[in-house]
Amino acid sequence: MKITLAKSAGFCFGVKRALNLARKLSLSEPGKIYILGDIVHNELVVKQIKKSGVKKIKRLKPGMGRILLIRAHGAGKKIYQTAKKLGYEIVDATCPKVRQIHEIAREDEASGYQIIIIGDKKHDEVNGIVGQLNQKALIISSYKNIPYKKLSTIGKASVVVQSTQNLENVLKIVEVLKRQIKDLKFHNTICQPTTVKQEELKILPRQNDLMLVIGSKTSANTKRLYQIAKALNKKTYWINSAKDLKKGWLKGIETIGVTAGASTPDSVTQTVIQQIKNCLDFRSLSKKRACGQAQH
Numbered sequence: 001m002k003i004t005l006a007k008s009a010g011f012c013f014g015v016k017r018a019l020n021l022a023r024k025l026s027l028s029e030p031g032k033i034y035i036l037g038d039i040v041h042n043e044l045v046v047k048q049i050k051k052s053g054v055k056k057i058k059r060l061k062p063g064m065g066r067i068l069l070i071r072a073h074g075a076g077k078k079i080y081q082t083a084k085k086l087g088y089e090i091v092d093a094t095c096p097k098v099r100q101i102h103e104i105a106r107e108d109e110a111s112g113y114q115i116i117i118i119g120d121k122k123h124d125e126v127n128g129i130v131g132q133l134n135q136k137a138l139i140i141s142s143y144k145n146i147p148y149k150k151l152s153t154i155g156k157a158s159v160v161v162q163s164t165q166n167l168e169n170v171l172k173i174v175e176v177l178k179r180q181i182k183d184l185k186f187h188n189t190i191c192q193p194t195t196v197k198q199e200e201l202k203i204l205p206r207q208n209d210l211m212l213v214i215g216s217k218t219s220a221n222t223k224r225l226y227q228i229a230k231a232l233n234k235k236t237y238w239i240n241s242a243k244d245l246k247k248g249w250l251k252g253i254e255t256i257g258v259t260a261g262a263s264t265p266d267s268v269t270q271t272v273i274q275q276i277k278n279c280l281d282f283r284s285l286s287k288k289r290a291c292g293q294a295q296h
């Protein structure tokens, strides 16, 4: 049995940076750190960050003496303005790649372009981009949901893309937009870590009997990795942790490819790999015995 772990599996630099900032701040300014929503879409990381003393809030309340940590997903202008007014000190962990998207969108909006965002409606990153603009952005979440009527009223538009979108899907949408809008600028703002992850997934599912994609069911980037892998290999499974592994999946399997979303800790991935190895040990000893549980 051969297990191949994708080189790009797990945390991207934007998530690492935000988590490092949160941990450092929780040590230097204990009890003062607040965050709007979950730091990343992963339950284990959320738990760890909560344990370190970072407090999650749903909305901003008076913040004198408090620090608001802006997440890697970024945020809209209003959040910054309101937080300042309420007395928060702001520490900005917006990923540099997301900040670039904000800058492009703001610049093109100032030059009179209608901003179109290809991305998931209501995703935190998309909300942040929308909130950086003065005019209403048009969000297109998929090829099936292209708003043709609306497009016919747009003379010039600039397209930016949520950093973790699937390039193939995006290009299909852009082809339609090019036909509908005379003056169209397209910025491929899918970030490099996402691109590398998706490139690896063009190969791994083809080279392996079974594919495992590890990450939270709340993680949009993990979902896309799963969709890409599943399209190439029917025996692709999306698991949150080693607990979700099913022994039956390994029947007749000689090679396994493993990847993990940008918000999946390496410890979770390593536990999954260890658990598979435990299953294999037991399989060779006795078919009746269950797989051993590896510890986190």
Ligand code: SF4
Binding pocket: 012, 013, 014, 015, 072, 073, 095, 096, 097, 098, 163, 164, 191, 192, 193, 194, 262
């Ligand atoms: S997925 Fe890309 S854009 Fe998002 S935090 Fe990671 S590096 Fe930054």
